[in-house]
Amino acid sequence: MSAAPSLLEVRSLTRRFGGLTAVNSVDLDLAEGEFLSVIGPNGAGKTTLFNLITGHDDPDGGTVKFSGRDITRLPPEWLATLGIARTFQHGRVFANLSVMDNVLVGAHVRFKAVRPAWPSPLSLLGPFAEVALALIRPSSVVTEEKRMREEALRILARFGDRLLPRLDHPTYSLSYANRRRVEIGRALALGPKLLLLDEPTAGMNQTETAEMQTLIGDLKKSGLTILLIEHKLDMVMQLSDRVIVMDNGSVIANGKPAEVRNNPAVIEAYLGHRRSDKSEASVPEAAE
Amino acid sequence: MSSWFDYTVNGLIIGNIYALLAVGLALIFGVSRLINFAHGSVYVVGAYAGFLAVTQFGTPLPLTIVIVVAVGALLGLAIERFGLRPLQGYAHIAPLLATIGISFVLDQLVQLTFSPDPRALPSELLQKRFQIGSGTIGALDILIAAIGIGSAGLLYYFLRFTRLGWAVRATAQDRDAAQQMGVDVDAVNRTVFAIASALGAVSGLLVGMYYNYIDPSMSFQATLKGVVAQVVGGVGNVPGAIAGSMLLGLVESYGIALFGTSYRNLFAFILLIVVLVLRPNGLFASRRQTPPEPMTGTFIAPSKPVQISPRTLLAIALAAALLPLVLPNPYVLQTLTNAWLYGLLGLSLTLIAGTVGLISLGHAALLAIGGYASALLSLDLGMPVGLSILLAGVIAAALGTLLVFPSFRLRGHYLSIATLAIGEIVSLVILNWDSLTRGPIGVSGIPPLSLFGFELDTDRSVYWFALGVLVVLAALQFRLLRSHLGRTLRAMRDDDIAARSYGIGLDRYKALAFAVGSFAAGVSGGITAHLYSYINHETFNSQLSILALTIVILGGMGNVTGAILGSVLLVGLPEVFRVAAEYRVLIYGIVLLLLVRFRPQGLLGTV
Ligand SMILES: Nc1ncnc2c1ncn2[C@@H]1O[C@H](COP(=O)(O)OP(=O)(O)OP(=O)(O)O)[C@@H](O)[C@H]1O
Ligand SMILES: [Mg+2]
Numbered sequence: 009m010s011a012a013p014s015l016l017e018v019r020s021l022t023r024r025f026g027g028l029t030a031v032n033s034v035d036l037d038l039a040e041g042e043f044l045s046v047i048g049p050n051g052a053g054k055t056t057l058f059n060l061i062t063g064h065d066d067p068d069g070g071t072v073k074f075s076g077r078d079i080t081r082l083p084p085e086w087l088a089t090l091g092i093a094r095t096f097q098h099g100r101v102f103a104n105l106s107v108m109d110n111v112l113v114g115a116h117v118r119f120k121a122v123r124p125a126w127p128s129p130l131s132l133l134g135p136f137a138e139v140a141l142a143l144i145r146p147s148s149v150v151t152e153e154k155r156m157r158e159e160a161l162r163i164l165a166r167f168g169d170r171l172l173p174r175l176d177h178p179t180y181s182l183s184y185a186n187r188r189r190v191e192i193g194r195a196l197a198l199g200p201k202l203l204l205l206d207e208p209t210a211g212m213n214q215t216e217t218a219e220m221q222t223l224i225g226d227l228k229k230s231g232l233t234i235l236l237i238e239h240k241l242d243m244v245m246q247l248s249d250r251v252i253v254m255d256n257g258s259v260i261a262n263g264k265p266a267e268v269r270n271n272p273a274v275i276e277a278y279l280g281h282r283r284s285d286k287s288e289a290s291v292p293e294a295a296e
Numbered sequence: 297m298s299s300w301f302d303y304t305v306n307g308l309i310i311g312n313i314y315a316l317l318a319v320g321l322a323l324i325f326g327v328s329r330l331i332n333f334a335h336g337s338v339y340v341v342g343a344y345a346g347f348l349a350v351t352q353f354g355t356p357l358p359l360t361i362v363i364v365v366a367v368g369a370l371l372g373l374a375i376e377r378f379g380l381r382p383l384q385g386y387a388h389i390a391p392l393l394a395t396i397g398i399s400f401v402l403d404q405l406v407q408l409t410f411s412p413d414p415r416a417l418p419s420e421l422l423q424k425r426f427q428i429g430s431g432t433i434g435a436l437d438i439l440i441a442a443i444g445i446g447s448a449g450l451l452y453y454f455l456r457f458t459r460l461g462w463a464v465r466a467t468a469q470d471r472d473a474a475q476q477m478g479v480d481v482d483a484v485n486r487t488v489f490a491i492a493s494a495l496g497a498v499s500g501l502l503v504g505m506y507y508n509y510i511d512p513s514m515s516f517q518a519t520l521k522g523v524v525a526q527v528v529g530g531v532g533n534v535p536g537a538i539a540g541s542m543l544l545g546l547v548e549s550y551g552i553a554l555f556g557t558s559y560r561n562l563f564a565f566i567l568l569i570v571v572l573v574l575r576p577n578g579l580f581a582s583r584r585q586t587p588p589e590p591m592t593g594t595f596i597a598p599s600k601p602v603q604i605s606p607r608t609l610l611a612i613a614l615a616a617a618l619l620p621l622v623l624p625n626p627y628v629l630q631t632l633t634n635a636w637l638y639g640l641l642g643l644s645l646t647l648i649a650g651t652v653g654l655i656s657l658g659h660a661a662l663l664a665i666g667g668y669a670s671a672l673l674s675l676d677l678g679m680p681v682g683l684s685i686l687l688a689g690v691i692a693a694a695l696g697t698l699l700v701f702p703s704f705r706l707r708g709h710y711l712s713i714a715t716l717a718i719g720e721i722v723s724l725v726i727l728n729w730d731s732l733t734r735g736p737i738g739v740s741g742i743p744p745l746s747l748f749g750f751e752l753d754t755d756r757s758v759y760w761f762a763l764g765v766l767v768v769l770a771a772l773q774f775r776l777l778r779s780h781l782g783r784t785l786r787a788m789r790d791d792d793i794a795a796r797s798y799g800i801g802l803d804r805y806k807a808l809a810f811a812v813g814s815f816a817a818g819v820s821g822g823i824t825a826h827l828y829s830y831i832n833h834e835t836f837n838s839q840l841s842i843l844a845l846t847i848v849i850l851g852g853m854g855n856v857t858g859a860i861l862g863s864v865l866l867v868g869l870p871e872v873f874r875v876a877a878e879y880r881v882l883i884y885g886i887v888l889l890l891l892v893r894f895r896p897q898g899l900l901g902t903v
Contacts, residue, residue, distance in 0.1 A: 062797060088799030100794035102787045104598060104902070109783040117799035122780055135808040142779035143772060153780065180598045198798060 014073075015040045015233050016061070016202060021070035023056055030056040032257035033070065038202070038235060043228045045236045045244045047268075048254035049278055054237045055097050057254070058204050061235075062094050063087045074202070089117045091201035095191045095208060097237070103180040107171050110179055110190050111160040114197030119156065121148040156197075163196050166223060185216045192223075203227070204235045209243065221247065245269065253277065302432070303553045304546065309437050309506070311545025312444035316499035317522030318529070318537035319451065320492030325532040326468035327481075327488050329388070331709050333395040334375055335496050336519030337402035340512055342368050342497025343504040344406055347417050357419070361443075361498060368497025369490040371402075376489035381482065382893060389655055392709055393849070393892045396657075396842055399515060400885025407512040408878060414511040417504035440502050447495055448538060455534075460487055468532065496522075516838060517561070520720065523713060524568040530578025539580060562724045565717040572714050573702045601901030604857055613767050620756040628872075629755040633827075635868040636762040640820035641840075642847045642859030643766075643773055647813040649845065650854030650902065651777065652806060653789030655712045656700075658719020660840035662814045664726060666692040666821030667831050668733055671742045674826075681746045685822035692818020693811040704806045707792075719841060727833040738832025745826045762823060766860065769816050773856050776812065777903070785809050786854070786903075839881060843867075846888045852898030861899060 018036035022029065030053045038044050046054050059065035061072055063084040071080045074090060093114070102110050122141045126134055141149050164171045167189045174182065179190055188208060195203055208224065209217045221243050228234060228247060238244050244251060245265040253261040253268055255277040261268050268274055317335060324332045345367040349355040355363065379398045383391045424435035455461040460483070466474040467484045475481050500518070504510040521544065526532075529540025544564060551563040571579060620629055641663060649655045670688035673679040679687070699722070703714035726733045733739070745752040745761060752758050776782060784805055788795045792802055825831050847866050851858025866887065870880045891898065 064793065064797070084793075084797040085799050085801045088797060094797055096794065100791045102790040102794065104790050105783055105786055109787075112780070113783055113787045113795070113800070114798055116780075116784065119780055135804055135811075139776070139781070139808060139812060142781045143775055145779070178598065194798070 013040070013076075014038060015042075015075060016235070017071075017073040017076075018061065019071045019073075021057070021060055021072065022068050023053075023060055023065060024068050029257045031060060031067070034254070034257075034259055036252065036259075038233060040233055041231050043234045043236070043247055043249045045238060045248040045251045046254060047238065047241065047244055047251060048260075052254040053257040054254055055206055056257075058094060058206055058235075058237065062092060062204060088198060091199065092204070093195035093198040093200035093202070094204040095188075095195055095206055097206040097210065099184075099187050099191060101179040101182075101187050101190050101194070104178050106176045106178055107164070107182070107190055107193075108157070108160060108175045111163060111193045111197045112156060114194030115156050115160070115199070118197075118199060119152060121146075121152040160193075160197055163193050166196075166226070167193065168219075185212050188212070188220075196227075200232070202233050202235065204237075206237045207239060208236070209238065209240055217243065241269075300553075301428075303549045305433055305437060307546035307549030308542060309440050309545070310549060311542035312440050313499050313503050313506070314521050314525045314544055315444055315538045315541035316447065316495045316502070317518060318525035318541045319448070319534055320495045321522045321526045322529070322532055322534045322537035323464070323488045323492050325526070326534070327464060327471070327484055328380070328391070329532075330380070330391045330395070331523060331531075331713065332492070333392065333519055334379070334398040334402065335395075335492070335522055336515035336517070337399040337406075338368055338371055338375075338493045338496040339500035339503075339518045340406055340510075340515040341371055341402060342500035343417065343510040343514070344410055344500075344512075345497065346501035346504060347410075347415055347510060350418060361501065364497045364501045365494045368494040371497070372489035372491075372493025373486060375493070376486055379889070381485070386892075386896070388708060389712075390892050390896065392712065393845070394889060396845075397885045397888035397892065399519065400842065400881055400888065403512055403515045404878060404882040404885060406515075408882070410512065412512055412878075414509055416508050417501075417510050418508065419505040436506055440506065443498065443502065447498075451491070451534070454491075460484070464488060520561075520716070521564060524564050524717075527568055527713065528571050528579055530580050533578060533580070536578050536580045540578070543579075558728055559724075561720065562728065565721045565724070568717045569703070569714060569721070572706060572710060572717075576706060576710060599852070599897035599901040601852060601855060601903050602899075604900075609857065613763075616763055617760065620759055624756065626755045629759045631868055631871040632864070633755070633759045633762045634871070635864045636759075636766045636860075637820050637824055637827075638844070638847060638863040638867045639766050639860040640769060640816045640823075641844045642851065642863045643769055643856060644813040644815075644817035644820070645844045646848045646851065646854055646856065646859040647773060647785075647816075648810055649848055650852075651782070651785045651789065652809045654700075654715075654806065654810070655845070657712045657716040657841055657845070658722070658838070659715075659817060659844045660836040660838060661699075661719040661722035662692045662696050662817035663821035663824065663840065664722055664833070664836040665695050666818030667825035667836060668726060668739065668821075669818065670822030671739045671825040671831060672732070674743050675739065675741065680749070681743055681826055682748065685819055685826070688822030689815040689818040692821065693814040696814035696818070697807050697811045700810060701803070701807060704803050716838075716841075719838060723833050723837070733833070736832065738830060738835075739825075740830040742825050742829045742831070744829065745823065758827065765819060765823070769819070770856050770860065773812075773816075777854075777856070781805075781808075842888070843884055846884050846891070848898075849891050849896070850887065850898055852900040852902050854903035855898065855900045856903075858898055858900035865899075 014037045016036070016038040018034060020033045020035065021031055022033050023031040034057060046057065048054055056065065060067045063082050066081050071078060073079065074092065079087060079090070102113060105113065123138050124134065170186055170189055171193065179187055182190065192208060209220045212220060217240060225247060236244070236247070248265050250263065251265050251268045252259050253274045260277060261271045261274050317339060321332055321335055324330055342364045346360050346364045349360045349363045375398055379394050380391050383394055419436065425432045455465055463474065463479045463484050464487065466479055467481055471481060525541035525544045526537045528543060529536030529538070544567065547563050547567060548560050552560055641659065644662065645656060645659050666688040669691040670684040673684040673687055674681050699718050700715060703711055706714055727736060745758060747761065752761055784800055788800055788802060788805055796802060821836060828835065843866065847862035848859055850866060851862030866884065870883060875883065
């Protein structure tokens, strides 16, 4: 549908758990700078799709391409170096690390001075060099650390005064909403080309959700390519360039927010799952 | 014994005994996802209960067995009630550490009551043998087989056809779901501990009768063998545990036939490592099955570590350095020197277990590698002692990292078991590699400590040397933890999945941390060898591994200052109060238990 070259290209991606097909032959294209949302009732396979794209799970079939390169089955630590960052639905901050350290870990792959990349036969010495540089701290390493810290502060400033006053607090002591913010800050510190957000506003109240929506909108404006999973359909409709709808592992609709909203199959999918308790909140919105 | 028939019978009989242990471990693991390190202690208690009954009261065999079953079951109930139930909701590693503490306490109590000397467990069955073809089979063999098969049958009936047995199976499948369906999970736990411990105790009795020999130190080996058999068969899998036990018994028996007795345990542990690394679900699991997962989670209790300013630390170090001038008491100096050396071990383990979250239970092996390396380098190659100690650190780092590297993909308890086995393998290789290590004789005449040609022959100079090495390595570790590596390693520990998705290659950083940590342990072992002037394969035994872990938990996991404080308290204080050696191990066990229960963050807090 888009003439721009795809940044992310997913073809016939499939993942089965025993008898259950959690992701069933899903195709997906994401152009550079595009904002695509994935919606669907609970258990539709959205998170599993994210896991397959980000290397946390291996597909039973299908391919994933990023910038034209086949990344199917590559481990997550490689994908990070290519510029793919994600957040997790249930939150995975480093609980005993401070807010600042969490964000700095997000920038891990960008620390070059302290982690010299050596050509293949020498690369075995990499870890030794890393320890040595961490202990000796030549000025290049010190400046790099300083630069990253400044950038981390700029990232954290995006969240107003939610996180800045708590830089040194371990994240286990933060509120739930703040932990989600730290996760997004950490993802931004990677300097991602593609950002995957799995229900970033889950468990947030209305004010917090609105705040998060503004932030994500800003990220979109800055040209970042974003893939979003979200149950709050108002937000999805306002932010997305395109929406795909999943149900029982398959894509059942794909198009502009307005098209998807009025698609009978979509309304059916949401209503059909009315008895599943978690999705109830989103049913009225979808049926409106 | 000469024929293969005899070796096979022997292997199967030993396999039966292992099965009695392993089935209990599998049941316990099934319902509580716990590897019970106190199981060997129950086995020892069973053996001694039988010994007491037979020698003091002359009980006939059937009555002896009943008594042993009762004692075992009661002990199991007590362990479950007082040791483990209070830990519900704690980190997953907490109950495991508690069972280690319990086993220390039980073993030590047995030893204090009955003395560490071996005893004979007389049995009228021992002499009776029947001729079968070219081989013979003993009446005792038949009894053991009958008890093994009988228990398996009873257990099968219980699990299959009784209500409680059904509850046990339901709990093993999904504890939360079972609880929601109204299964009394505590009752299930109690039952399982009672049954498992009764079987373990009988196993101890049978072994005692079979070899006509019991001693308190059988406990640790029994736990290990049970764990090996269980892992080989698939953790938590009862029929698998039986098959694994038979396999282990046969492997050991044929191994002895081919290579001799001293290799016996080596085979067991190598089998364990191979299975763990290649088929972590056991030999009999289907391939696609995911391993039982909820075994991750480190022992990091959220806490605010006590902040000690660098200036204060410097002042304390200076005071320690000036101590020999103020208080030139050789006894105090030797005690503290010892504490500094354990402090080095603590630094090592607090980095590996605390900062990175790899709970190593075989850390003494690194001391052993360092000790032997420095001793042999200086003795056989005439290397100057300072240099040999440095190289000992490097060798421990390289060898230690290489040995655990294949196990890095294991998580939680599995990794702990692997380190335990690797520790045992190292000590067995030292015992058997005569041409390099002088085997059981040990290495004597190790040159005393010296530095740049100056012999350190006073208590004072040795004290300063050990303190200096400790301060330098502690300072380096501080600096490392304050670099990007500190947050990288701790991030891995807190959430390895999130860490990976931010580009942290787990193997690389685990190896890096393990190498750095092993260096300190190797140096500690090296210095110790020169201080003792004699070492053998038992100098750095597995008790030291547990002591190291207790030191580290006492100080606060990952806490550099804490490791040193823990070492001064656990190694120094008992010495100052001249606590007798056998009570010390008891104290370690009790301290470990109390810490796990009441102060998991340690004295200075986890970092
Ligand atoms: N590791 C797994 N093993 C077995 N089944 C799984 C696994 N992960 C997911 N599933 C199943 O796959 C299906 C899709 O799950 P997924 O988490 O992807 O849904 P989702 O669309 O993200 O739902 P939600 O909106 O609740 O987050 C569900 O039925 C789930 O139970
Ligand atoms: Mg999901």
